[in-house]
Amino acid sequence: MWINRTKYEVEKLKYRQRISYLENLICPCESHDYVEIDYEIIDEHSTVKHIFRCKKCGKLHDELS
Numbered sequence: 001m002w003i004n005r006t007k008y009e010v011e012k013l014k015y016r017q018r019i020s021y022l023e024n025l026i027c028p029c030e031s032h033d034y035v036e037i038d039y040e041i042i043d044e045h046s047t048v049k050h051i052f053r054c055k056k057c058g059k060l061h062d063e064l065s
């Protein structure tokens with residue numbers, strides 16, 4: 001159980017590193033080309049979470065306003 005879990009964590013980490021590696025190939029130095037794809041109001045003060053996606057690599061990014 002413990003061994004499987006550790007293996008799973010390692011796989012997840014490797015996968016994440018691979019994604020960052022690919023993102024960096026497509027958009028070097030975080031030069032993402034974000035477009036807003038969605039937004040949601042997250043509290044009663046009308047705080048809005050804007051959700052962006054990079055047109056080139058597909059990386060998601062969110063920002064509060």
Ligand SMILES: [Zn+2]
Nearest residue numbers: 027032054057
């Ligand atoms: Zn990108």
